[in-house]
Amino acid sequence: MKRSLETIQYDKKAEALAMYAKALSHPMRVSILNYLENQTCCYTGDLVDVFPLAQSTISQHLKELKNAGLIQGELKPPKIKYCINQENWAIAKELFNRFFD
Amino acid sequence: MKRSLETIQYDKKAEALAMYAKALSHPMRVSILNYLENQTCCYTGDLVDVFPLAQSTISQHLKELKNAGLIQGELKPPKIKYCINQENWAIAKELFNRFFD
DNA sequence: AAAACCAATCGTAAATTTGCGATAATAAAA
DNA sequence: TTTTATTATCGCAAATTTACGATTGGTTTT
Numbered sequence: 233m234k235r236s237l238e239t240i241q242y243d244k245k246a247e248a249l250a251m252y253a254k255a256l257s258h259p260m261r262v263s264i265l266n267y268l269e270n271q272t273c274c275y276t277g278d279l280v281d282v283f284p285l286a287q288s289t290i291s292q293h294l295k296e297l298k299n300a301g302l303i304q305g306e307l308k309p310p311k312i313k314y315c316i317n318q319e320n321w322a323i324a325k326e327l328f329n330r331f332f333d
Numbered sequence: 334m335k336r337s338l339e340t341i342q343y344d345k346k347a348e349a350l351a352m353y354a355k356a357l358s359h360p361m362r363v364s365i366l367n368y369l370e371n372q373t374c375c376y377t378g379d380l381v382d383v384f385p386l387a388q389s390t391i392s393q394h395l396k397e398l399k400n401a402g403l404i405q406g407e408l409k410p411p412k413i414k415y416c417i418n419q420e421n422w423a424i425a426k427e428l429f430n431r432f433f434d
Numbered sequence: 435a436a437a438a439c440c441a442a443t444c445g446t447a448a449a450t451t452t453g454c455g456a457t458a459a460t461a462a463a464a
Numbered sequence: 465t466t467t468t469a470t471t472a473t474c475g476c477a478a479a480t481t482t483a484c485g486a487t488t489g490g491t492t493t494t
Contacts, residue, residue, distance in 0.1 A: 240385055242360035246367060253357035258482085259343035262351050262432070266344070269434070276441055284341055289483050291442055296481095309491045310440050325433035331363075332426035333370070359452085377471055390453050392472055397451095410461045411470045 249331055252324040255300035260285065261293050265316070268303065273315040275308075350432055353425040356401035361386065362394050366403065366417070374416040376409075 242250075256262055260283065267282065268274060276294060280287050294314060297303045301320035306313045343351075357363055361384065368383065369375060377395060381388045395415060398404045402421035407414045 240361075242364055243367070246363040247360045250358055250360040250363050253354040253363070254359075256354035256432075257351055257358045258355075259348045259351040260341075260482095262347040262354070263343055265432075266347060280441095286484055287441075288443080288485075292482080295442080305441095307491095310438090312441065321433070328429045328433060331357075331366075332422070332429060361452095378469095381471095387454055388471075389455075389473080393452080396472080408461090411468090413471065 245327065245330075248323075249327045251300060252302070252327065255297055255302055258293065260290075261297055264290075264293060264297065265302065268314065268316050273313050275311045275313060277311065346428065346431075349424075350428045353401060353403070353428065356398055356403055359394065361391075362398055365391075365394060365398065369404065369415065369417050374414050376412045376414060378412065 256265075263283065264279060267279065271278075276287070276291060279290050279294075283290065294303065294305075298305060301317055302324065303314050304317045306315065357366075364384065365380060368380065372379075377388070377392060380391050380395075384391065395404065395406075399406060399415075402418055403425065404415050405418045407416065
């Protein structure tokens with residue numbers, strides 16, 4: 233896109249909130265997080281069984297959630313166990329709480 | 334994108350949360366909402382003065398927030414006064430509250 | 435060492451998002 | 465009625481997102 237030359241500087245909290253919101257902006261990713269909240273943890277394969285999306289697509293969504301810091305993966309060869317990252321989860325929770333007054 | 338033929342059916346609340354999250358997924362839109370929370374209401378022109386983005390771009394962001402239901406516009410010719418849509422705001426707040434346990 | 439298992443990454447394609455300038459639309463004011 | 469003020473919309477271009485199948489990369493069995 234034709235961008236302004238200088239990158240716009242936004243408020244740090246606004247940027248952080250937008251970052252987490254972006255991670256939550258797809259129903260599949262919200263569903264994954266809901267699933268994780270109930271199951272405590274899960275493997276990629278569990279999600280592939282539950283949701284009608286290709287394994288590679290689900291893996292991509294997991295990657296985005298991981299990049300946003302909302303989940304973390306633990307090597308449990310040959311599987312990978314994903315859990316919610318409680319620390320960042322709390323940060324996001326606080327951000328949204330404050331945002332919505 | 335190459336989509337599955339049948340559209341995937343997600344949980345209604347997951348879809349609603351994702352919809353609101355999408356509206357919040359850009360720092361400019363978060364900034365607009367922060368501004369609106371402090372000022373109660375504002376005109377498009379106010380935002381054009383405050384933020385270094387083209388008027389058309391800001392108008393587009395406002396449109397997205399309106400489509401998501403988070404704000405509403407009141408004709409105040411020749412201006413348009415934007416306010417937070419309290420009803421939907423409360424719904425979104427509740428959704429995020431529940432989501433983050 | 436070879437085979438099997440599971441998940442990440444690559445390559446690709448289509449859709450969507452973001453941004454801008456230019457133009458249109460609407461209503462008030464002159 | 466013409467001009468002015470304000471905001472929305474259009475048309476375009478670049479970037480990003482979403483999705484898939486195919487391939488690769490680690491580990492563990494065999």
